[in-house]
Amino acid sequence: MKKFKRYTVTSALPYANGPVHIGHLAGVYIPSDIYTRYLRIKGQDVISVCGSDEHGVPITLKAKKEGITPQQVVDRYHKIIKDSFKEFGIEFDIYSRTSNKIHHETAAEMFRTINEKGGFIEKTTKQYYDTEAKQFLADRYITGTCPHCNYEAAYGDQCEKCGTSLSATELIRPKSAISGAKPSLRETRHWYLPLDKSQAFLEKWILEDHKDWRPLVTGQCKSWFQTGLQPRAVSRDLDWGVPVPAKNAEGKVLYVWFDAPIGYISATKEYTPDWEKYWKNEDTKLVHFIGKDNIVFHCIIFPAMLKSAGDYILPENVPANAFLNLEGNKISTSKNWAVWLHEYLRDFEGQQDALRYALTAAAPESKDNDFTWRDLQAKNNNELTAVFGNFVNRAAVLTQKYYNNKVPQPNAFNQEDEAVFEKLVAIKAKIENNIENYHFRAALKEMMQAARIGNKYLADSEPWKLVKIDPERVKTILYVALQITATLAVLCEPFLPFTAVKLKKILSTNFLNWENAGTKNILPTGHTIGKAELLFAKVEDAQIEAQMKKLSQAKKNNQMENKSIAAQKATISFEDFSKADIRTGTILEATKVPKTKKLLKLLVDTGLDTRTVVSGIAEYYKPEEVLGKKVSILINLAPRKLKGIESQGMILMAEDAEGKLIFITPQGDAKNGTEVN
């Protein structure tokens, strides 16, 4: 395997239109932090770069909605995100932002470089333009009627009712989702990255040269290759972003997906003038940590960009994670279905490692996973506290009791003692191997195994019994136990940095390093350790219940917003349903019922007969409008007198978004009297 001299580790730039939640942490930031912390402890030359992604349409929309500038939006979230990362112990060497001057310059320069090499093509297309909001509209921001199923709220890229994928120009009665105005088609010219020309190179690079990538990642790339890569626009008509540095490019900015990954480079530049060795030197290992939604950008598009620009190295690996769900549902920023990092830090002060542990243990490395609060509690209380914390406490307390906090002088090691050291060495090797191959979940498990070995060692050797009959042996036992503890302090650092600090304080040592973990004299005889203190606090039921309550509140709020959609009614049997006799019919006559606001008196041909029905639709329909209308009618409803007129059935109606009643009209040529089933 290739030997690298230094590492450049990137973590997907969080989008600055909301705070960071546990899905981001489990998918990207915790794995990248484990990886870089590990490399740092081993003394490698590594930089970890990240920053806020601050451009793009959603941010401008949010600003508009709140009546502030996009800059104010990103300033707000950049601060929240940056602060919460720091407090959570995600240790970037630099956390930058794409609204920075240095980023604008770097991104513009990248564009120019590629452009000068003829790496773009220019194309003019027709796109919908919102004359009121004065901007071009992405397909997603156009709604209209689906040409296939007539669903009225279809998006410009897809109809969610019938699932057909659409292009915005197919929509009947298109409407801007931003202003509600009717958009018009306008010509616009854009630069495109001709990915099709890079396909051959990318296919070889990914499928042949990097067979060690995760199946999830390779699979998705394959999927793209099969369809065939197409040119992709790198510019956009918008006033928020990096201006396109070219002639005739007024009002055009670099499209966010082009701009964002360059943020890794500009962050590096901001960090060190010596940035080029991290991006242009073949001895450097570049690793991108991302979520699965970002695979195409980091495995296909960004490499194609880097390649076109020349000089740049390409990623060695892109360990993308799948998604984390929360209590069985997808995490959603807009629905507030999330555990926000800044809120966790407030609600669980000093318990960063509990979340780090739970999220690493449940990391969605190969498939989507579910996070539950009960699981966090169980992992913290039954694993971290019970196994790890308890062992450390046992060793420290025994040392305090028997040796006044001094590491005792051991006698010759017996077979059990030797076995312990052998296991520790093996565990350390497994952790290294797992981390280097991005198996952080497995690495964490191994780390805990070291604590288990400690507990078992104490339980098997029973120093508290032996102290009365063989005090010399107890010295060796406690010596060994303390070596295990010190090894733990080293091995846990990539995963549980706060615990590592505490543990080193308990051992009152700062001379531990990765290389001597698992060795027989990591903590020398005669060294005085500090006072025993608890490493972990338990997570109490009350804390969990408070969080669950918060979530159910979020759920309730969502339901309030979607109030128009009523919950499903109680299940009925087929017999119940078949009692209802619904027929198609035609309205023959309609007259307003005098002295009422709502009622129309209708004469309906039901196929069986002609009958009178009184219906509460007068607010929405004039009598002449409903004449001859095909309707569905429930005919065996018990007759009822309304304003003195006997109503002999009920016209089926639905309510639309504005509360207006609309007829359930049979499609096509249903004869009057046809049964509706």
Added chain:
RNA sequence: UGCGAGGUAGAGCAGUUGGUAGCUCGUUGGGCUCAUAACCCAAAGGUCGCAAGUUCAAAUCUUGCCUCCGCAACCA
């Protein structure tokens, strides 16, 4: 609909080139008392999504189906 990735004990996950199904937590029983009622030992618990096929032998290979997730060209 197409493509990709999953579906393995109550939960979360391993299972290398096909050869007796494993780990952690939880559950049950026992032991211990140095320790945050923590720790240690043992047991129970699985027709490996379903169906068919290849094979002496399939969680593992082939085919079909069911199901969940993602992507599908301007969605970041």
